[in-house]
Amino acid sequence: MKAFIVKKYSKKEKLQLTQVADPNITENQVLVQIHSAGVNLLDSLIRNGNFKLFLPYKAPFINGHDMAGVITKVGAKVSKFKVGDEVYSRVGDHRIGTFAEQIAVNEGDLALKPKNITMDEAASIPLVGLTVWQALVEIANLKKGQKVFIQAGSGGVGTFAIQLAKHLGAFVATTTSSANTALVKSLGADLVIDYKTQDFAAILKDYDVVLHSNREAKILEDSLKILKPRGTVVSLTGPPTPEFAKEIGLAWPFRILMGLLSRSVRGKAKKLGVNFNFLFMRAEGSQLQQITQLIESGIIKPVIDRAFPFEQTNDAMTYVESGRAKGKVVIKIK
Structure with a gap:
């Protein structure tokens, strides 16, 4: 082949x-x-x-x-x-x-x-669907009436995440360029921030969940600051945590290494009274079957x-x- x-x-x-x-x-x-x-x-x-x-x-x-x-x-x-x-x-x-x-x-x-x-x-x-499911449902336990900030709303993960978050009953804020505003609004975004001209950290406050996908350190730090107490950042870009290393069965030297890599952000999250999680999604056919049902019912396109x-x-x-x-x-x- x-x-x-x-x-x-x-x-x-x-x-x-x-x-x-x-x-x-x-x-x-x-x-x-x-x-x-x-x-x-x-x-x-x-x-x-x-x-x-x-x-x-x-x-x-x-x-x-x-x-x-x-x-x-x-x-x-x-x-x-x-x-x-x-x-x-x-x-x-x-x-x-x-x-x-x-x-x-x-x-x-x-x-x-x-x-x-x-x-x-x-x-x-599959990859984006499972990523979003594991972030919003499994880790963040997103509920009706909560507020979620989804970064990069017009991307692969973002377009799926907006639709699932709206299905779960959340208020959705997202970032994109002005050229993609109509797209993310059509998917259900309630508040759209133009990342080229606006600072999300100056606009958003008391959010329950942030789905973080940007690699800039300042974006991650600002994401922690917009959360309400006990709110949750789920990061797709890291840094990886010791909990992640343990979850996938890595030996103790890797757990120490990932502890060092994420020490700063975990310290800032603790000081703010919020939660930081790193997600490296896993294959899961049973979750994908639940996503199939949402697609067949027209909830997610x-x-x-x-x-x-x-x-x-x-x-x-x-x-x-x-x-x-x-x-x-x-x-x-x-």
Whole structure:
């Protein structure tokens, strides 16, 4: 089969399209013929080696985390899916490889594709959908009547987060450029801040939750300050915490390292009486199935900026890295 591989960790080296062996499946896996794959900034960070200390891959390896496709083979112990099922997934860590024609996926990482959307739309959902679900539902426990600040509302995570937060009954503030104001308002944003001309820290006060996705230290510090007491920042960009290291089973030296990396922000959060959490989302088919129900009921709609041909996967990654995408970017494989 054809696949795009990472030959070595590098920010400069492009993925290489090559012929590789078809995947084999275990008794708990299914083989999926991939129709579409979502493209995420995480794919670039994995290629660059940003996470190789705690999430190592032995090069060469196939990149890509999101996909939608059709099951062509099932393992002996698979009970929830059958050949011919249309499925989608954010495949598990250490089992990535969706920039390819086929992939073996653990049964527990899969969900049936929503019936009312296309393969391209389905491929755009899993990583951002699970990220938002785990941030707002699992960690923050966002409730009706609470206030949430979602940074970068027109991006892949932001467009999904606004819709889920509104479904949960929250008041939603977000940042975007003036060009994207209409988009985020159409998704349900109540208060839109133009990040180019306005300072969110001077406008927002007493928020319950912040979904943080910016890499600037000042943005993180300001995010803590706009919370009410016992409010929660869920950060997608870090710094990682000792709790995160323990959760994924890292040895004590990594826990110490991550404690040092996050000491400053955890100290500031404690002083303000608020909570800081780092989220590195995990594959979870059961949560994805709940997201399927929201999509099929029309509560959440996928937002796609562009779909690239499979051969232009590197161009798709470059476009995502530019930060200009409105919603998600996908590649069409079949």
